Amino acid sequence: MPSLPVACELTKRKVHSSWGAPSIVSLNRSACAMGLFAPKKPKWQHKDPAVRRAAIAGIDPGETAIFEQLGRDPDREVRRAAVARLADVDALARLAADALPEELPLITARMEELLAGQVLACQNPEGWQDALAQIASPEVLAGIAAQAPRPEARLAAVDRIDDQRLLAEVVKQNCGKQPAAAALAKISDEGILADLRINAAGKTARRLAGVKIAEIERQKNPAGDKEIVSARLDALATEANRLGENPDPDAAVLRLAAIRQEWQSLDSGHAHPGYATLDRISRIVEARYAEASERLRMGQEKAARYDRFRSRLEELCVAVERLSCSTTDDAPTLQARAVADWEALIEANQADFAPSPDLAKRFADASRAFTANRKAIESERREVVAIQGEFSQIQSLIAGGELKKAAMRLAETEKRLALLPLNFFSKSSFARMLAEASSELDRAEREDRERNLARRRKICAELEKLAASGKPGHMERRLRELGRDWQELPRLDDAEGLELAQRFQTLTGALTEKLKTLEHEQDWQLWANLTLKEKLLEQVAALDHEENLAKVFDAVKAAQAEWKDIGPVPQSESQRLWDDFQGACQRNFERTRPYLEERKQQRIAAMERRREICGLAAELAESGDWQKTAQTIKELQQEWKTLPHGAPGEEHKLYRQFRAACDRFFARREEHHLGLAEERGRRLLAKEELCREAEQLAAAPRLDHAARLRQLRSAWKKIGPVPRDQEEGVRQRFQAACDTYFQWLAAEQQENLRRKEGLCEEAERLVAEAAPEGDRKEIAAQLVDLQRQWKEIGPAPPDRSEAVWQRFRRPCDEFFTARQQEIEQDEEQRRANQDRKEALLARAEELAGRGNDRETAAQLQQLQKEWFETGPAPRPVNRQLNDRFQALADAFFAGRRQYFADLRTEQLENQKKKESLCLRLENILGLTVKAAGGEKSRALSLADELKQAMQDNFMLAGRRHEKKEISDEIRRIRREWEKIGPVPADRSKALNERYRKALDAYYNPRTD
Structure with a gap:
């Protein structure tokens, strides 16, 4: 039997295509519509399956979503390639849930390959159980049992394997004692055990295989040779007696356990006289083993405690060494605590351990260094605090505007800091503080200079404006004030300061000369004003004979206003002229009293009307009839303007009420119009977004875009009106995109119809040419390929779609119905072959139990010949029957060779x-x-x-x-x-x- 493959190099399983292969959505339509993908599609989305298969090799293994999507591709080879590279167990589980039965073995094999890799890569006591529990393949479990780094994982894998041949291959590899023993416990085939007695990887495994063979032989011949058993028991007792002197308690215990196991198989009743020796030696060896184990445990515990003791002492040394140069306030407290911890630790462990001389010296040196450094640190700390105080005072001077004092103190502090030696505190912080203070002082000086310049520029600009004034008194007073302000400003000796000083001197000199000129001109102006006021007095006196009282009243009021604008006259004529003018005005005002009374009544009526208008406006302010109310309010505003004026205070109060009501209405109307404009604007944006999406779909048309365009049309109708000046343009834009796509769709459907009719003709030709004795598998494969092409083509015109489909389906159904009948006949023959093979298997099992004689071997060889002449059984049981027969034959002939x-x-x-x-x-x-x-x-x-x-x-x-x-x-x-x-x-x-x-x-x- 060949050696087991590594668990991660699983045997590839053949996956067959079928008419019912799952379909795949080429792209997420919503993502494509929103522009989340680039216009140029990646190669794994190419319409050619060969291009998609080639692109899979270049995809990053971490792109799980892409591999999972390709795992549902319409092309079988693309699906297989994607599954082979998919490295996510959860994604494979999702694919398995949707896969067809013939595709499930490939996905399951890939899942178990990944799970086996997780188990083989796991070095921790936990973490491999869940992955192992999901693996069902005995071959994969056998690989884990032979190669897993954790012995408990190998043992768990052995527990789940029932195939004795796989278990034997595990034992032949270096799987460890416990997994090998567990595997041998599940093997009962004598031929396999005989092979393992020679070829097992470990001595223990080979010995256990021999013990099990002996046990099987003993069970077969319970009345065996008592002398042989007795001799073996004597040998075991002698070997056990020698173990009592073995200096290695571990090896003695292991060998003694094997002796006791073999003794139990030979003498379960303990009747042999050597058992007393075995029992005595067992107690001695076990006591020695327990004593050695206890000594080892105590030694390990003491070593661990000493390691902790030394580690803690080293930590205290490091702590005191760090504190010896520490400038923190709590350093003495921490050092005292470390010393107390050192003394307490030594006292607590003085019975067992003592610190090493080097550690004790290190701690003493660190403590002396700490004490020696504290005085120097405190001295430096006082200097540091003093310098920090200097910097605080410099900041206060800068904030108070005392920049000269601040500059002096900063220079003194810098000199002091340069002469100060610091061994424990860092000068870097003081350098930073010095740089910050210098920068702050420079900034303050720049700001002060800028303020000085700005004030000087402002004074000069005001002097220039003052030169244009024609009032000598004002000019003289303001000139004195600006001169005082100039003198109070700090002196500026730079170029810009000197330039402004020169400008100031020039302007003040010019203004002084102008004041002298204006005083001379003022005397001439007084006599000119006298002439004007005398003419005005003559005009008022002439009104005594005017009958139009309204004209008289208006003329007197105008003359009074003009009198005020003329200006002063010579002092000698001022009082006389004023008395004459006042008397003329008073006479004419007395004549206008009837006119004024009538005018008063008109004003009262006008005020009453204004109150009515305010009430009407207040009512109209909350109206929602925007157009009519706006017209009414405008009419009321026009009427308000035509009414005579009343009392200024009350009229102004009513005007504010009227204005507030009008503003309230027009603000509401404006808000309403803004809301309408914003809503129409939002609708316009929504429709423009629909236009962009429709244009994208039309620019890269696909068959599945039709449904989305219909959705876009429905959404367009629901949006509502947009601004009138843009409504027609956006409508034409959307309609143009839709027209472009549906014109393409109509042409595409016609092309699809032509291609589908071609597939119909090809299917009809294949079925017509199919002969019962021909290669119907090849025709079936071609028809399946035609069906795949049919799926990829896309829809035909709706009015022709069903007819062309029925035409294509008719020859396919006809062929596959006949094909199914052939398959049923083949299955019937396979069932007959199954019955025949089961009978042959029963005869072989009967022969295998007779023994290893030559006649039995010849009969079994004849059965092998009949077996191979018999055709295959049904696929689910064919391999199982072949394996059983092969295993039985192999075991028989292996046992015969061993015999x-x-x-x-x-x-x-x-x-x-x-x-x-x-x-x-x-x-x-x-x-x-x-x-x-x-x-x-x-x-x-x-x-x-x-x-x-x-x-x-x-x-x-x-x-x-x-x-x-x-x-x-x-x-x-x-x-x-x-x-x-x-x-x-x-x-x-x-x-x-x-x-x-x-x-x-x-x-x-x-x-x-």
């Missing part, structure tokens, strides 16, 4: 015994006889003959002439000779002649 081998061994042993007796006889008689047959035919070696001669000479020393002793010895030799069985035929005659010559020499001595 002759054992017989030859026994005859050679008998030859050796007889040669030993001849040699003893010759030594006693003092004969020198050359062995018959030459040196090559001897069973005894020359060393054995010398040893025998020395023993005989020693035993007969001084007694060679005592006739009675010699006579008794010769009689014992004759009795032993008669008990010895036959020897090899080619040596029997020579040995007998040698024996007879020796006896003749004793009983018929020559007188000469």
Whole structure:
């Protein structure tokens, strides 16, 4: 039998294609529609199955989803290639749940290959049980039983194997003692056991195979030779007695267990007198083994405790060494704790262990270093705290704007830090603090300078604006204020500061000159204003004769306003002119009182109307009739503008109410319109998205896109209107994409119809040409291939689809119906063959139980010939029947070979015994006889003959002439000779002649 394959190199199982092969969705439509895939498809999605198969080799093994998808490909070879590379057990389980029966063996084999790899790669005590429990193949279990790194995994695999031949192959490999013993316990075939007695990998396994063969023989012959059993028990007792002196308790216990097992098989009732010796030795060996085990355990525990003791001491040394240079505040506390732990640990273990001198010295040195360093650390700490305080004060000065003081303190601190020696604290943190303080000071100085420049620029800009003012008093006052502000600013000696100072001097000088000029011009302006006000007084006085009171009132009000705008007049004329103007205005105001009263009543009515308008607007503010209400509010606003003004405060209050109501309505209307616009915008985006998806589908058309385009049309109708200016454009865009696709679909369906009609013609031709005596398997394969092509073609036009399908199906159904009838007839013949083979198997089992004689062997060979002449049985049982018959025949002929081998061994042993007796006889008689047959035919070696001669000479020393002793010895030799069985035929005659010559020499001595 060939050796077992490695568990991960499983035998490939043949998977047949079928008409019902599962279909596969080529791509996830929704993912493709959303643009998640690139326009160019990968090769594993190519329409050509050969391209897809070739692409599988280049896919990353981690792409489980792709392999799982390819595992459902329409092409059988693509599915097989994908399954062969799929490395995920869960994904394979999902494929197995959907697979056809003929594909299931390949998937199951791949799953078990991966599970076996997990078991073989597992080095932990746990983690392999779940994977092993899912494996059902005996061949895979046999590989695990022979190769798994964990002995418990090998043992568990053996427990699940029932095939004795596989178990024998496991034992022939180095599987370990326990798995080999478990496997041998399940093997009962004598031929297999005989083979294992010679070819098993381990000595223990070979010995156990021999023990089991002996047990089987003993069960077959319960009334065996008691003397042989007794002799074997004596030998076992002697060997057990020697084990009592064996210095290796482990080896003694193992061998003693084997002796007890064999003793139990030979003497289950313990009747042999040597059992007391065996029992006594067993107790002695077991006590020695227990004592040795206990010593070993205690030694291991003590070594482990010492390792923990030393490891803890080393940890304390490391801790104190680290603390000797530590600058943390809790370092003394931690050091004291480490010293206390050291002393407590030594005290707790002083009865068993003591620290090594190097560790004790290391800890003492670390403690001294810690004490010596503490004073220096504390001194440095005070310096560090002082410098940190300096940096804090510098930060406070910078924050308070005292930049010069901050710069001085920073320079002093930098010098101090440069002269400070630090051995335990790092200067890097101070360097960082110094850099941060310098950077902060620079930033503050830059900001202060920028503020100074900005203020100086602002003063100059304001002086430039002030030059355009025509008010001398304001100019003079502001010029003094800006001059004081300039003087308060810090001095800037750089180029930009000097430039601004020059600009300031220029502007202030120009403004001073302008003020002098304006004061001179102001005197001339007073006399010009006097002329204007006298003319205005004449105009008001002329109104005394005007009859239109409204005109009089408006004219007086306008004159008063113009009077204020003219400006001052010379002081000598100011009061007189004002009294005359005030008197003229007062006279005309008295004349307009009736007009003012009438105007007052109009204003009251207008205010009442305004209140009504406010009420109406408040009611309309919550209206939802947007167009009509907007028109009404606009009319109310227009009416409001035509009403006379009332009291300013009350009118303004009413106006705010009216305005708030109007704003409320128009804000609501705007919000409504914005909502409509946003909704239409969202609808437009949705329709544009549908357009893009439709264009993508039309750009790369496929048959399965039709359903999606119909869904897009339905979704289009449900979306609703979009902005009117874009509605027609987006509709035409969507319709164009749909038209493009469905025009392509119509052409594709016509092409599909043409190709399907071609397949119909091919199927009709194949069925018409099929002959009963022809190769119908080939025709069946061609029809299956046509069916596969039919699936791949795609739909025909709906009005022709059913008719062309029925045309194609008719010859296929006709052929496969006839084919099924042939298969049924073949199955009937196979069942008859099964009955015939079962009868042959029963006869073979009967012959195998008779024995190993030549006649039985000839009859079994005749049965083998009849077996091979009989045709195959039904597939589910054909292999099982063949295996059973083959195993029975192999076992019989292996047992027959073993029988002759054992017989030859026994005859050679008998030859050796007889040669030993001849040699003893010759030594006693003092004969020198050359062995018959030459040196090559001897069973005894020359060393054995010398040893025998020395023993005989020693035993007969001084007694060679005592006739009675010699006579008794010769009689014992004759009795032993008669008990010895036959020897090899080619040596029997020579040995007998040698024996007879020796006896003749004793009983018929020559007188000469």
